[in-house]
Amino acid sequence: MTDLSDFSAGKDSELQDFLLVEKQKAQFHAQIHEFNDFCWDKCVDKPGSKLDSRTETCLTNCVERFIDVSLLITNRFAQMLEKGGGMH
């Protein structure tokens, strides 16, 4: 990511706010594309005339558990770093 403060746009608070919001929106969308990519592979068998409830449950669980896993790993990784181990 380019550091936006390098540009004079960085001094324009309206533009800066706008770009920050747009950047967050873009990151949110990118994350959804990624989730949908692998959760689709895990949950959707043959595309039917609608998503059945089992598939819907699988998709929501897939997103929720992935977030759980990344939080767990982030916390555990932070603990590893605190102990000074793990990365030699």
Add this chain to the structure above:
Amino acid sequence: MDSLSTGSLSGAQKEELMDQVKQQIAIANAQELLTKMSEKCFKKCINKPGTALDNSEQKCIAMCMDRYMDSWNLVSRTYSSRIQRERNNM
């Protein structure tokens, strides 16, 4: 980007710049969705590529596109409510 470093922009220029940014992002988003959909639905619907897309393959593709959108929207709702929940817990 060069023009950005040459002083301040007028209100109208700023407006135009913001519109352009939004439009570029929307285009990139649509392209991402199209690429993913083509890849996923090709995988699901075309088992043995023949000399043309037959009727059932076309139907499958149409259905797959709709379901992919459904799935995308569901994932989006799930993700945003999770973000909301995590924020409330902070």
